[in-house]
Amino acid sequence: MNRHNPALIAALALCLLLALFGSILVGSAALTAGQVAHALAGGGDDPRLVVIIREIRLPRAILGALVGASLSLSGAVLQGLLRNPLAEPGLTGTSASAGLGAVVALYFGWSATVPLALPLTAMGTAGVGTLLLLLIAGRHAGTLTLILTGVALSSLAVALTSLAMNLSPNPYALSEMVMWLLGSLHDRSFADVTLILPFAIVGWIILAATGRGLDALSLGEEAAASLGICVDRLRLWAVLGTALAVGASVAVAGSVGFVGLVVPHLLRPLVRYQPSRLLLPSAFGGAILVTVADIAVRLIPSSSEIMLGVLTSLVGIPFFLALILKLQWADR
Amino acid sequence: MSILAAENISVSLKGRKVLTNINVVVQVGELLGLLGPNGAGKTTLLKALAGLRSCSGRTTVDGRDVASLSPDERAKRIAYLPQGTEAHWPMPVKTVVGLGRLPYQRHFAPPSEADRAAIARAMAEADIGALADRRLNALSGGELARVFLARALAVEAPVLLADEPVTHLDPGHQLAVLDVLARRASDGDAVVVVLHDLGLAARYCHRVCVLDNGHLVAEGTPDQVLDDALLDRVYGIRAARGIHDGHAFLLPWEVSAR
Numbered sequence: 001m002n003r004h005n006p007a008l009i010a011a012l013a014l015c016l017l018l019a020l021f022g023s024i025l026v027g028s029a030a031l032t033a034g035q036v037a038h039a040l041a042g043g044g045d046d047p048r049l050v051v052i053i054r055e056i057r058l059p060r061a062i063l064g065a066l067v068g069a070s071l072s073l074s075g076a077v078l079q080g081l082l083r084n085p086l087a088e089p090g091l092t093g094t095s096a097s098a099g100l101g102a103v104v105a106l107y108f109g110w111s112a113t114v115p116l117a118l119p120l121t122a123m124g125t126a127g128v129g130t131l132l133l134l135l136i137a138g139r140h141a142g143t144l145t146l147i148l149t150g151v152a153l154s155s156l157a158v159a160l161t162s163l164a165m166n167l168s169p170n171p172y173a174l175s176e177m178v179m180w181l182l183g184s185l186h187d188r189s190f191a192d193v194t195l196i197l198p199f200a201i202v203g204w205i206i207l208a209a210t211g212r213g214l215d216a217l218s219l220g221e222e223a224a225a226s227l228g229i230c231v232d233r234l235r236l237w238a239v240l241g242t243a244l245a246v247g248a249s250v251a252v253a254g255s256v257g258f259v260g261l262v263v264p265h266l267l268r269p270l271v272r273y274q275p276s277r278l279l280l281p282s283a284f285g286g287a288i289l290v291t292v293a294d295i296a297v298r299l300i301p302s303s304s305e306i307m308l309g310v311l312t313s314l315v316g317i318p319f320f321l322a323l324i325l326k327l328q329w330a331d332r
Numbered sequence: 333m334s335i336l337a338a339e340n341i342s343v344s345l346k347g348r349k350v351l352t353n354i355n356v357v358v359q360v361g362e363l364l365g366l367l368g369p370n371g372a373g374k375t376t377l378l379k380a381l382a383g384l385r386s387c388s389g390r391t392t393v394d395g396r397d398v399a400s401l402s403p404d405e406r407a408k409r410i411a412y413l414p415q416g417t418e419a420h421w422p423m424p425v426k427t428v429v430g431l432g433r434l435p436y437q438r439h440f441a442p443p444s445e446a447d448r449a450a451i452a453r454a455m456a457e458a459d460i461g462a463l464a465d466r467r468l469n470a471l472s473g474g475e476l477a478r479v480f481l482a483r484a485l486a487v488e489a490p491v492l493l494a495d496e497p498v499t500h501l502d503p504g505h506q507l508a509v510l511d512v513l514a515r516r517a518s519d520g521d522a523v524v525v526v527l528h529d530l531g532l533a534a535r536y537c538h539r540v541c542v543l544d545n546g547h548l549v550a551e552g553t554p555d556q557v558l559d560d561a562l563l564d565r566v567y568g569i570r571a572a573r574g575i576h577d578g579h580a581f582l583l584p585w586e587v588s589a590r
Contacts, residue, residue, distance in 0.1 A: 083420035209439055216434055219483070220418035225384050227487075228407030228435040273421040273467070 004280060008270055012284035016065065019291040023061035024053060026295050059190045064294040065287035066193070067185070067253045068263075070200050070245035071095075072286020073279060075260020077207045080214030080275035081238045082137075084146055085268075086323065088261035089126075089246045090316075092146070093153030095257065097129025098122040098243075098250035100157040100164075103177050107164045119196055123247025129153055130239045183254035183309020185294050196248040203244030204283065210238050211276030218275055256309045258316020259286050265323065333360045335522045336410075336491050340389035341380050343373070343546075350376050351387070351546045358491070358524055363517040365537035365554070366526045369567055372543040374526045375415065378493050381524065382412040393491060407435035411487035413494040415526075417476040422469035425479050429454055432486030450488050457512055458482035474505035481509055485516070492516060494525045498532065510536045530571070534558055534582050542566060555580055564588045 024036050029052055038044050039053040071089055078087040078094075089095045101121035102111075110117035137149040161181070168174040213234035216224035221231050249256070263285040264278055271277035290312070297306045336358040343351040351373045358364050366374045379385035383398035383406050391398040393409045401409070411432070419428065432454065433447040443451075455461050458478045463471065471479065477497065484492060494513065498506040506529070514536055517523045527533045533540055534554040542550040542557060544566045550557045563569050563584075572585040 212434060212437070212439055215431055218420045218423065219428070219431060219480075220414060220420075222379070222384060222414045223412070223418070223431075223483075225403075226382055226407060226410070226412035226414070227431065228403040228405075230403055268421075272427065273423045274427055275421065 004277060005271065008281055009284070012281055012288065016284055016288050016291070019288050019295070020061045020065060023064060023291050023295050024057040026298050027052070027057060028298075055189065059193050060185050060188055060294065061291060062193055063185050063188050063252055064291040066196065066200055067249040067256060068259055068286035068288065068290025069283040070203065070249040070286070071256060071259040072263040072289070073204060073207050073260075073283045074242040074245050075286075076264040076275070076278050076282040077210055077214065077238050078242060078260070079264055080210070080217065080278070081235060082146060083217065085265055085327070086147060086261070086320075088258065089242060090255070090257035090260065091154075091320075092133050092150040093129045093157060094126050094133075094242055094246045095250055095255050096154040096157035096161070098126035098247045099181055099255050100161045101125030101247070102180070102251055102254075103161045103164045106173065106177055106180070107168065115191070115195060119199060119248055119251035122251040123199060123243050125157075126247040126250070127239060127243030129157060130242055134235060134239065179307075180254045181309075182307035183256040183312070184297075184305075184307045185253055186305060188252060192252045196252050199244050199248040203241050203246075203248060206237055206241035207245060208279055210234060210241065211279050213237075214275035254307075254309055256290060257313045258320065259289055259312055261323070262316055262319050263289055265319075334358065335360050336381060336391075336393050336524070338377075338381055338389065338391045341377065341387050341391065342389055343376050343380060343385065343387045345376075349546055351380070351543075354389075354543075354548050356381070356541055356548070356551075358522045360490075360522055361517055361520050362522055362538050363514055363536060364522070364524045365533040365540040366524060366543065367528075367530065367533055367540050368543035371545075373546045374543055375495055377543065378412075378495050378524065378526055382410050382493050384412065404435045407487065407489075409489050410491045410493060411484045411489040413480060413484035413492070413497055415495040415499070417473070417480050419468050419476075419480075422467040424464070425460060425466050425468065425471070426451065426455070426464045428468060428479055429460075429482045429486050432483045435487065450486050454482040454486035454488075457485055457515070459508070474501055477501055477505060477509060481512060485512070490521055492521055492523045494523070496526050496528065499528060506532060530558060530563075530567075531581060531583055534580070558582060 025031055025033060031049065035049055036053055039050045044050040075088045078089065078092060079085055101124055102118050105111045105118040105121040133149055133153055137145050165174055165177050168177065213229045216227045216229045224231055264282045267281045267285050268278055271281060293311050294308055297308050297311050300306055334357045338354055338356045341351055341354040354377060366378060368374050376385065380387040381391055383391060398406060430443060430451050433443060433450060436447060437443065455464065458481050460478050460482055463475060481497060498509050501509065510532060513523050513525055537554055539552060540554050540557050541548055542562065549566060550562055563571055568588050569584050570586050570588055571582040573580065573582045
């Protein structure tokens with residue numbers, strides 16, 4: 001059932017390339033498009049510019065795309081699984097759980113000794129959080145149950161995160177945790193890319209493989225089962241995939257909310273509402289959105305750089321409220 | 333020739349016995365009605381027959397144990413149309429009907445020629461060709477019922493199980509849906525349909541099974557089974573009867589005096 005619209009995919013891929021190029025172009029050091037293209041192609045006369053482009057701006061741009069694709073793809077899969085347009089890693093508590101894991105790794109200083117400790121604990125807690133959501137909200141979760149369970153789990157994760165900060169050994173560790181929780185791609189390197197890329201890719205593959213089951217699930221669990229879909233296994237794969245993808249994202253970028261809500265919702269009409277066909281465009285769309293948002297935080301004039309997670313939340317929450325209102329009206 | 337058989341099916345839910353030692357055999361080319369009052373266990377039996385609910389006893393399709401079949405193999409042999417018209421996204425009609433081909437499709441594979449042909453046949457049978465590109469949220473209840481019926485037909489399984497496919501439909505749509513099921517049966521499929529309307533059951537079904545309180549209390553042709561004594565005992569009603577075009581018909585008329 002995966003007949004993708006080639007024009008849509010091509011258009012999204014082109015937008016992503018433009019966004020990535022823009023992300024490399026924009027920053028405190030003024031560069032020209034020619035200099036960027038030249039340095040990316042392997043040339044460049046000024047070693048200082050080459051370092052800025054290849055080792056500072058390029059990994060930042062790539063991470064933005066990775067994080068955006070992961071969050072948006074996870075959102076699309078969670079929405080298909082729960083058959084609810086309001087599902088999103090941030091709202092289901094997955095992101096907050098991952099944040100808790102990351103803060104724990106920072107708190108105990110694990111991440112200082114083993115670089116993999118932070119992404120691993122973030123993915124582990126993201127998995128536990130999503131499993132708890134499915135256990136508590138249950139199979140036939142309505143919107144209200146789902147959101148309330150997500151709120152409760154998020155609050156729990158945030159409370160435990162706050163506890164860690166509360167007991168934080170020194171002010172430096174505290175500010176590290178806070179800055180990191182606000183969500184940012186500032187000062188990242190290729191080491192961060194290689195750290196999370198394998199996990200993100202495995203997560204994407206798992207999530208992409210749920211498409212067939214998500215299509216069947218749109219007819220309800222019994223019809224899906226009668227079509228040969230093992231619904232329990234599908235649910236488990238979705239949990240594992242989102243835990244990997246969201247955990248990896250949160251591990252490098254902190255919490256960047258609402259990407260997984262906004263992007264699939266905007267793209268759904270373009271794929272004629274079919275869950276499996278929504279996955280690939282959502283990954284591209286999320287990558288574009290986060291890359292562009294990361295350009296915006298560098299361009300918006302402010303005393304200190306606005307954090308990426310703050311911006312996506314400020315844009316995403318009104319969108320979320322509008323979506324709730326729309327669902328309310330549809331129910332009447 | 334039998335194609336679907338349930339031997340000694342029992343199901344317990346929360347300590348209560350929902351089905352007790354049910355034996356049903358469905359023949360090729362047969363339209364079998366599953367009747368009984370609310371809560372008699374009709375849906376549970378249909379799910380057990382479809383291999384969608386764990387039960388004690390054994391269900392076989394084409395001589396093979398349903399429990400031993402892989403989910404895809406089972407899905408290709410038994411099509412199941414659940415009660416109601418649950419659909420969570422306003423997809424186009426054609427896409428929804430196409431979901432019936434999922435058991436034949438691998439991950440990421442586009443639909444084959446055979447899939448396309450089956451989808452077209454199912455849509456023609458259910459008479460929804462004109463709706464192909466309409467979205468689900470733009471359809472009436474009757475149209476939706478025919479779309480979901482077409483989804484089940486598109487599986488092209490030798491066995492079709494339908495749970496109350498006509499319950500919320502107007503008379504025209506009720507007859508249209510049952511006509512489609514009857515045609516499938518005469519084409520050689522085995523069709524089992526849960527019905528509440530005794531008149532339609534008498535009119536369409538070759539054979540009926542009557543469930544009451546989890547027990548199979550009667551089995552046979554509608555004329556044999558749906559007599560005054562059974563209607564009074566199982567449903568607590570009396571029926572008006574008549575003959576139309578040489579066929580006996582019945583209409584539930586009044587609640588029996590107790």
